[in-house]
Each structure stands twice: as C-alpha cells, then as structure tokens.
Amino acid sequence: MNQMPEVIRTIPLEFYLYFSTALFAIGVIGVLTRRNAIVIFMCVELMLNAVNVLMVALSSYRSDPNGQIFVFFIMAVAAAEVTVGLAIIVMIYRNLRTTDVQLLNYLKW
C-alpha cells in the first residue's frame, strides 16, 4: 500500500490550491450573505476546512509534518467551537424564536 503523502502527491498541487481557494471563497460569501446563524456557522466550518486541505497538501508536498500537526489543532479547536457556538445559537433561538443575525442588533451605542 502506498504511503499517504504519495497518494496525496498523485494530484498536482495547483488543484489543491484552486479547490481550497474556491472552498474558502464559498465560505466567505456564505458568511457575508446568509442571515441564518446556523448557515453562517457551517460556512465558517467550510473556511476552516479549506485551510485544512491546503495545509495537508502543502505538508506532504514539502515533506514537512508541521502542517498536519496544525490541522489536528484546527480540527480540535473547531469541534470545541462548534459545541459552544451551537449552544449559544440554541439559547438565542429559545429567547428570540429566530436565528436571524440581522435581528440581533441590540449590542450597539
């Protein structure tokens, strides 16, 4: 069985770049345009994973394991963030009966 870095290297690096850029852009646009807090949350996950993909690809192309270590960190932090974030969203929904972020504008001057 081939080793994982070699498998990854069967696809050219540019493709990873295009793919993760696209994924990241979709995430950004999603965050900017959507009003539902859960969808925004999912878009943030998209951006995180776009970075993860790029990290793994570059790490194997450059034979540097540091990138993959960062990926583990990002996944762990994202998991923790999801639990806290979803809990907040649930609380917001219970109080306001909506998850529309446009209506959450009480915190201002």
Added chain:
Amino acid sequence: MQEVVMPINNQEMALLCLLVPLLPFIGFLINGLGNRKLPKALVGLLGSGTVLASFLISVYLFIDFTSNGSRPYIVDLYNWFTVGSLEIGFSFMIDQLTLLMLLMVTGIGFLIHVYSAGYMSHDEGYGKFFAYLNLFMFSMLLLVMGSNYVMMFVGWEGVGLCSYLLIGFWNKNHNYNNAAKKAFIMNRIGDLGFLLGIFLIFITFGSVSYPEVFLSASQMTGLTDSGVMIAITMLLFVGAMGKSAQIPLFTWLPDAMAGPTPVSALIHAATMVTAGIYMVLRSNVLYVLAPTTMEFIAIIGLATALLAATIGLAQNDIKKVLAYSTVSQLGFMFLALGVMAFSSSIFHVLTHAFFKALLFLGAGSVIHAVSNEQDIRNMGGLRKWLPITFITFLIGTLAISGIPPFAGFFSKDELLAHVFEHNKLMWALGLLASFMTSFYMFRLLFLTFFGKFRGTEAQRSHLHESPSSMTIPLIVLAILSTVGGFIGLPAVFSDTHTLGNFLSPIYDLARRANGAALEPAHIDHATEYILMAVSVVVSVIAIIIAYVMYVKKETVPAPEGTRLSPIHNLIYNKYYIDEIYDTVFVRPVMAMSTAFHRFIDVIVVDGIVNGFGKLVMASGRVLRLTQSGVIGFYVFVMVASIVLILFLNFFIA
C-alpha cells in the same frame, strides 16, 4: 611668590576651615526646623553662638596663617562635579583676602546677631529671623572662602536669596514684598552677567579655579586689553553692579530698607553689598589686563557716588539717607578699584563695614526708641534720651565724614590720593561727593539728636535707651570705627602700611601680568599733606553749613506735599529714576506679558491643546455610528479590510 597655591595636608586644619561656614549652617537648620517651638533665649544663643564660634575659628586661622609665613593654601574637601574637562571641587582657598573678609564678615556678623537678639525680641518671627541670618552667614562665608568661581557663584546666589527673604521678612506688608522682589530681580540681571563671565573664563582659560585661571592669565601673552579680557571683566562687573548697587542697578538698595534694621546693617551695608568689590579684587589679575574696563569701573563708581550723594541730601527717612550713603560709599570703593588702588578699596570696605554697621544699628536703636518712626522730621532732641546711641552715632558720622582720627578718614583719604594721582577731575568730583556725604550725614545727626522733639506725645512718653544687647554692639563698633583706620596709616605718618603690606602678595600675579599698571603711587609728602588738609577742610565746611542750617536756624525739611523748587523736587524724588525704569522697562514688559498671555497663551497654546480634545470628541461622535450592532456589517468590514491589506501587500509593495 604665589606660584601655585598648595593644597593643605593637615586634616585638622581642613576640618577647622570647613567648620567656619558649617556652624552657621547648623544654626540655620536647628533654628529653621525648630521655628516657633524653641524658646527665644535658645534661638538667640544658637544664632549668635554659632557665628561667634566661626569668628573665633577665623581668628585662629588668621594667627596660624601669619605665623606660618603667610602661605596661601587650598582645602580640597571633595570633588563636587565633573563635566568633561571641567572639574569643580568643593574646596576653600585661604589667603590674605579671604582671611580679611572672614574676620570682617564673622566679626560684624556676630555683633549684629547680638544686636538682633535685643532688636527683634518682640517679633513673632524671631526663630525665622535668626535662621535666615545664619543662612546668610553660611552663604557669605562660602562666597569669600570658595576656591573657584562656581563656589563663589553659589555663595553669591545664596546671599541674594537671603537678602530677598529678609527684605520681605515682614511679608504681610505688600510694599515690603515688592521691595524684596525688586531686589531679587535686579540682582538676577547682574547674576546673568556674572554667570556669562564665568562661562567665558572657562572657555578662555579652561578652568574656573582661581590659582589656575590667574596663573594662566598672567602667563598668556597678548592678553592685555584684548577683546576677550574686556568681555570677561565687563561681564563680571555687571554682576558686581547688581550685587553692589552701582548705576544702573542701584535702585533696589534703598528699597531694601524695608527689611528689619539689623538686616540693613549686616546685608545691605556691611557685607553682602561689598561682595562685588571682593569679586573684582579677587579677579585683580584679570582686571589689570583690561585697563579699559578699569576706566569704565572708575567712571561708574564716581557717577554712582555723586548721584547717590545728591539724592541723600534731600531724603527724610533715616534709613533711606543711610542707604543712599551706602550706595555712594560703594561708588567710592569702585572708584578706587577703577584706578587700581586695590588695597585702598578693601581698606574702605573694612572701615565702611565698621562705621556703616554702626550707623545702621544706631538708626535701629533710634527707631526702636521712637516706636518705629523713621521720618527724621518727627524726631529731634533725642540725645537727651539716648545718650549712648547719640555718642556712638556721632562717632559713626565723624568716621564717614572723614574727620581724623576716625577710621573713615584714613581709608577715604588714601582712596582719594590714589584717584588724585590718576585723574585730577575725578578727584575733584570725588571730593564733591565727599563734601555732600559730610553734609547729609550731619544733617541727619542734627535733625535726629538736636533741637526739640517733634514727634507725638505718645512717642515722647515711650522714649528710652535701648537694652544692653543693643548698646554693647554699638559701643564695640564705635571703638572699631575710631581705631580701625590705624591698620592703614598713610605714608606720611608711618613707613609701613600694615593692611597694604599684608595684602600685597595677592597682587603678585597681577604684577607679573601687567606690572606697569600696578606701580605704587608716588606722591610726595607735601602733596599728601595738602590732599589730607583739603579733604578735612571740605568736610568741616560741610559740617558747619549743616550746623548753621539745622541747629542754629532750626530748619526742618518741608512736610510732605509742599511745593519744592524744581531742583529740590528732582532730588527729593530721586531723579525719578524709579519712575523712568517703570516706564521704560517694567511697563513694557508687563504690557508684553499681557499681550503674550492673551495671544500666545490663551489663543495659540490653549487653542492647540483644546483643539486636540475637541478633535477626539468630534471624531468619536462620528465613528461611534459604525458600531451598529449588525453582525453582517462587522464581518463585511473585516473581510473588506483583509482583502484590502492583502491587495496592498501583493500589488502595491
């Protein structure tokens, strides 16, 4: 020969030298900190005792100095500070001039401290007064003992400060405070000149220590009357003008009479005001190298002597008359310096210290007796009530008028003889000033002690002779004023001029630098007798005129508000010099300050400072609108900013 002044290796002597200024300083600390808490008797004892101890040590130093071959030495205590090549040591120089000043300052200072114990006994600021007096003694001793110009400057500023504090001693009176401020500011003008002079000395000679400066000044060639020497000496003389009240900076001294009378005697007659003369004398090497400055000093001195003497003719305040006579006598001393009669000048400083301190203390005794009345128009006939004061005051007056054998005769006669040799016209004018001095001093004496008492009945019932703590200093000073002149007998009476011989070594370097200028006076005995006779006759004539006017005819100066003849009015109002200064300097400066306050301070400075405040407030008011609470907007701004940063990063830089 004063080649290089040697440092002293004897630790005990060094300690003694240090104790001279240190003891009054300790007195200042104890009296100053214990103000109001210490009993009055202890305050007086401490104040006078420390000065007495300094005096005794000075006497010991003097005896030790003369018995060890009169070799000047330096007491290096520690290195005060070092900046680049400039090293200032906290060190004392003991030589003939220093010792003479030490004895004079501590001796007269002690007598005046004793006198103050009686004079100020009813004052609530008793402790404060003695603390200031002791601080003054400390500063004055630093001034005369320091071995470099920076030490002298420290003492110079210290005595200026004490003068300010003591003129404004009764600080509840606004006029007194103004007089104190005037003295301080006028002295500051002089101090600036002095300071610039010190800088120039350092630039020229690379040192400010007396032995080094004077040695290199005497060895450098081509210095005589060069621009730099004239600049140095002129700048130093500006300092002397301020401290010793010469034209144009003399108007503070008469106003300084606002202070308690012992202060006028100690600071504004006997010691501090002679600091300028001490400084010129100390720098004699530099001054003989600048004959132009010397000529200038002589002219200023003569002009001051004449101007102050004429003003003195018409004053009615007992202390003001004495103040103007002090200014006039200081003018005489500078006249002597100007004609390079250095020893005569210091001789006159010494005798003047005796008789002027005596006169001021006598005036204080009179003021004490007549319940703080200072106007001689309201006195008269006081000799019946104040016999001791009268006799001592008479001796002082005779001394200042130059009647033999009192001290003033010898010093003034010697001084005028040197002036005669230098310039006949100056001598004639000096004689005129001397004539006026005799006249106004006897006018003062006659109006105060002769005739009938012109004060109120309440004052008459209080008339009394002063306590013994006040009369004893008067008697001692009277004795000194009588015999003080014998230390400098003129050549016709004695072969040796004791004071002149004693001081001679301090001019060694000056002789080497510019020997021709310092040639001793060659006056034959006949001329000297004639000069003496002339000055005595002139004084006697003045006394007779004063006697006829104020005792025979019982003239009393016109009361306030009467119309006077134009010249009399001019003199009575002191030539309107204060008013001229007020118009020319004070008011423009005041107007300028007001204008600067209104324009620069209120509009420009405040405008900038308040403008920044307003800018922050206004921008805050606008920028807070961006905090809308809409998350989408925040995210958008964040993304847009990141894109912008990346764009700038990749495509611009």
